Amino acid sequence: MKSIVSTEARKTGYVTGEVSTADWANEQVAAVRDDPAARIELVERLYHGPFGTAPRHLPYRRAAMSFMRWQLRRGVLEPAHNERPGSPWWREVNERLLRDGCEAVALSGDRAGPASSRTVDYWLSFADYPTARTWYRAHNASVAAAYLEHRDIAEAENASERFFMNVVLCRVLYTHALVAAPRMSLGWLRPLAPFLGDPRLGMTGIFLQLSRILPDEYPLTDDVDSYLSDELGFGRLLDFGVILPRLQQIYEWSAHELGEPGLRACIRDGAMTYAWPFEERGVWQAKKSFVLQMAQRLLPPERAAETNRPSASAPPAC
Secondary structure: OOOOOOHHHHHOOOOOOOOOHHHHHHHHHHHHOOOHHHHHHHHHHHOOOOOOOOOOOHHHHHHHHHHHHHHHHHOOOOOOOOOOOOOHHHHHHHHHHHHHHHHHHHHHOOOOOOOOOHHHHHHHHHHHOOOHHHHHHHHHHHHHHHHHHOHHHHHOOOHHHHHHHHHHHHHHHHHHHHHHOHHHHHHHHHHHHHHHHOOOOOOHHHHHOOOOOOOOOOOOOOOHHHHHHHOOHHHHHHHHHHHHHHHHHHHHHHHHHOOOHHHHHHEEOOEEOOOOOHHHHHHHOOOOOHHHHHHHHHOOOOOOOHHHOOOOOOOOOO
């Protein structure tokens, strides 16, 4: 596997300091910007570390690669000049992950200097101490930062795309909580939570997999209700029976854990509001179901900790 810090990088001033690490990372992303397959190859190289071998980090690529392949199949990463252009928003979110990863891998190699952002610092923590919790903190901090930075682009997407942006966000935050806050995320079943959320294992795919209800195409053409009616048993049970009852707590906890207070503006009274009007919060309310009622009774949300309660003044809407 080719090292991410290649001989070419050394020749172009990467090591000598003629090019800052952040600028070098930007160059790596620019080189693959219009080639979705090359983006995936770059992710693959990142998990091999700065010198091509990182056995403790490599298992964590499983979740990242799985989601990347789903984006590739949907076509959301296709360049704007393509016959079927991809999503400007998905491309930006993906680029933030790539850019932070490139900078962190370079800094963990033989490049000196401070990280350009808090999210890169989180990736450096993962590089130093690879665990499920440090991986989620780094990954989700990059994702959350990209979400908040590109809200204006998100608003330009159609309603179904914006709906599933919220679903993706709440699920990645929830899987992090399984590992780092098992009692909040799974109640009395908390001993199972770290296993279910471990990104090195296939179980994580159950929480992040949307391909069973979303077609491999972009943009989505049906309305939100049609996709909700197509959602199968476990996904519906997970979203409406387990995640949504504790959603406010998850976002409050994530804002603290990731150092990203802007996440609090993406939730209001338990309804997700990222590029989604609060007045249309009815989509987050499940139809009455015996199975869902039983799930909510068996796994009631824990009472929010004092430090995780919403502030008295509501933040601006996402």
